[in-house]
Amino acid sequence: MAKVAFIGLGVMGFPMAGHLKQKGGHDVTVYNRTAAKAEDWAKKFGGKTGATPAEAAKDADFVFTCVGNDDDLRSVTLGETGVLSGMKPGAILIDNTTASADVARELAAAATEKNIGFIDAPVSGGQAGAENGVLTVMCGGDEATFNKAKPVIDAFARMVGLMGPVGSGQLTKMMNQICIAGIVQGLAESIHFGKRAGLDIEKVVEVISKGAAGSWQMEARHKTMNEGKYDFGFAVDWMRKDLGIVLEEARNNGAKLPLTALVDQFYGDVQDMGGNRWDTSSLLARLERK
Ligand SMILES: NC(=O)c1ccc[n+]([C@@H]2O[C@H](COP(=O)([O-])OP(=O)(O)OC[C@H]3O[C@@H](n4cnc5c(N)ncnc54)[C@H](OP(=O)(O)O)[C@@H]3O)[C@@H](O)[C@H]2O)c1
Numbered sequence: 001m002a003k004v005a006f007i008g009l010g011v012m013g014f015p016m017a018g019h020l021k022q023k024g025g026h027d028v029t030v031y032n033r034t035a036a037k038a039e040d041w042a043k044k045f046g047g048k049t050g051a052t053p054a055e056a057a058k059d060a061d062f063v064f065t066c067v068g069n070d071d072d073l074r075s076v077t078l079g080e081t082g083v084l085s086g087m088k089p090g091a092i093l094i095d096n097t098t099a100s101a102d103v104a105r106e107l108a109a110a111a112t113e114k115n116i117g118f119i120d121a122p123v124s125g126g127q128a129g130a131e132n133g134v135l136t137v138m139c140g141g142d143e144a145t146f147n148k149a150k151p152v153i154d155a156f157a158r159m160v161g162l163m164g165p166v167g168s169g170q171l172t173k174m175m176n177q178i179c180i181a182g183i184v185q186g187l188a189e190s191i192h193f194g195k196r197a198g199l200d201i202e203k204v205v206e207v208i209s210k211g212a213a214g215s216w217q218m219e220a221r222h223k224t225m226n227e228g229k230y231d232f233g234f235a236v237d238w239m240r241k242d243l244g245i246v247l248e249e250a251r252n253n254g255a256k257l258p259l260t261a262l263v264d265q266f267y268g269d270v271q272d273m274g275g276n277r278w279d280t281s282s283l284l285a286r287l288e289r290k
Pocket of ligand 1: 008009010011012013032033034037066067068069071072073075076096097098099123124125126127233234235238
């Protein structure tokens with residue numbers, strides 16, 4: 001059993017912190033900007049709350065963060081009330097936010113100055129993966145730090161991999177999002193075409209999902225796409241944030257991502273349609289708009 005702090009109890013963080021308490025059996029203290037959510041969490045799982053990130057992180061062996069973007073992450077880690085000012089030497093900061101590789105390197109440098117370990121550890125698997133404790137976690141950091149953190153991360157994960165030095169977890173998540181952008185647009189076009197051709201989409205998917213066109217997106221999303229339901233899942237606003245990070249990184253490393261850049265613009269159209277919080281599969285709604 002370890003002393004653990006968890007900062008950021010959103011769609012993902014709330015259940016992830018719950019697994020650290022219940023499945024991992026750890027002594028968990030949480031912090032959330034909107035304090036009511038932290039109180040709800042403590043009521044549900046029986047852990048403690050801290051008034052600031054630094055206070056929650058005090059005495060912890062492992063501190064997890066799962067907030068929105070780079071700036072949110074800086075605001076809960078750096079400065080007087082940030083976790084790094086409360087953490088003890090020898091402790092490890094594990095960041096589950098989907099953020100840039102640059103901010104991961106920035107935080108690792110700030111942590112090293114205080115003799116604190118750092119792992120960037122973005123996740124994949126969505127809300128259901130977090131609730132069921134079966135996330136895929138892509139880590140960047142040194143091997144010794146990773147080996148200490150992995151058994152703790154295991155409480156909410158089915159797959160935890162060390163991809164390379166600090167930043168490599170975020171770069172791996174970028175590859176993940178590049179794949180998803182192309183796959184979802186392809187799936188949206190296929191379903192759009194099938195409907196126009198008068199085919200029974202359920203029947204078609206039952207067959208082609210078992211062949212070379214099959215994908216997680218096809219299995220998990222074809223039904224709701226066919227029904228025009230998008231009010232759930234991984235929000236378009238988050239995807240645009242992720243693709244923005246990807247395209248910025250590609251500008252720096254010279255990678256050419258024409259399809260990703262195009263799909264990012266398509267998601268801009270979905271936002272214009274009012275779909276900021278719609279699931280990413282709403283690319284089909286864009287094709288079907290009048
Ligand atoms: N949802 C998914 O399916 C999914 C899948 C994979 C990865 N991710 C990534 O995981 C991260 C969290 O996603 P989520 O869906 O859990 O988001 P969310 O439900 O919007 O929750 C965001 C959390 O961050 C906190 N936060 C945001 N800005 C903050 C700030 N400046 N200072 C302090 N706290 C702040 C929020 O606090 P309040 O409660 O006070 O707003 C909330 O606890 C994101 O980077 C996202 O891209 C999400």
